Amino acid sequence: SQQGEEDPQALSIQEGENATMNCSYKTSINNLQWYRQNSGRGLVHLILIRSNEREKHSGRLRVTLDTSKKSSSLLITASRAADTASYFCALEWDKIIFGKGTRLHILP
Amino acid sequence: DVKVTQSSRYLVKRTGEKVFLECVQDMDHENMFWYRQDPGLGLRLIYFSYDVKMKEKGDIPEGYSVSREKKERFSLILESASTNQTSMYLCASSSYRDEQYFGPGTRLTVT
Numbered sequence: 001s002q003q004g005e006e007d008p009q010a011l012s013i014q015e016g017e018n019a020t021m022n023c024s025y026k027t028s029i030n031n032l033q034w035y036r037q038n039s040g041r042g043l044v045h046l047i048l049i050r051s052n053e054r055e056k057h058s059g060r061l062r063v064t065l066d067t068s069k070k071s072s073s074l075l076i077t078a079s080r081a082a083d084t085a086s087y088f089c090a091l092e093w094d095k096i097i098f099g100k101g102t103r104l105h106i107l108p
Numbered sequence: 109d110v111k112v113t114q115s116s117r118y119l120v121k122r123t124g125e126k127v128f129l130e131c132v133q134d135m136d137h138e139n140m141f142w143y144r145q146d147p148g149l150g151l152r153l154i155y156f157s158y159d160v161k162m163k164e165k166g167d168i169p170e171g172y173s174v175s176r177e178k179k180e181r182f183s184l185i186l187e188s189a190s191t192n193q194t195s196m197y198l199c200a201s202s203s204y205r206d207e208q209y210f211g212p213g214t215r216l217t218v219t
Contacts, residue, residue: 030205043151043198045207088150092205095166096141100150 004032004089004099012105019076021102023089024069032065032072033090037101043088046074079106111135112211114199120217127186129214131199137209139202140182142166142174144195145213151198157182189218 007022023032034046047063049056049072056063062075076083086101115130131140141156143166153166155174163174171193175183182201186193194217200208 033207035208042212043200043208043210045209048207090208095153095156095164096208097153097167098143098151100148 003097004091006087006089006099006102008102009100010103010105012107013079014107015079015081017079019079019083019104019106020073021087021104022071022073023099024071025091026070027093028067029091029093031092032063033092033096034061034063034072034074035088035090035098036085037088038085046087076104079104081106081108112199112201112209114197114211114214116214117212118215118217120219121186121189122219123190125186125189125218127189127216127218129184129186129197129199129216131182131184131201131211132180133182133201133209134180135201135203135209136179137201137203138179139204139208140176141200141202141208142172142182142184143198143200144168144193145198146195154184189216191218194218 005024031050033048035043037043049065060077065072084106086103088101090098112133121127142154143151145151152168157163157176173185197214199211202208
């Protein structure tokens, strides 16, 4: 069945470094979305990339989509303490499915 | 700004009680969703709705029902609460195939 698989499950990096997390899936999608969830807060949408797009940017965020490999990556550049959160990919086709998330911890 | 509100942040109910979780959005979105979030399992879709009086089952609908009588309101109903329904419940809304806006969540404990 369709499911987003994030990799890695957890990631710790030093402040200022770049963080990369990946999402793989199995079948065709209409779009792929990335969300962030800070501790104690709700989910916030970061970027939506459609199946006919290959790359999108938003501030320090860069998302790529490779439909031939059925994978996407989220890059956060120049990480900050406030980036500490869980990051989820969500696949949209005739419904929407979230992955289990990557827990990112930014070390001071 | 889009606002999705949920009726309670924290709720404690007893096994067997009927539980209503309400969600209201103010952006005239067509789509509304109910998820539950559990540690290690991520978000799992319970039910969704693409229009008033319309509902579709998600991945884990058993033990739940929903109601959407008005476009802005989507209710999740636990007919007879059980301890395995203790969870964080998240409501979301969106326009067609667009980003979802989430409410703050309701942490439900069933004892």
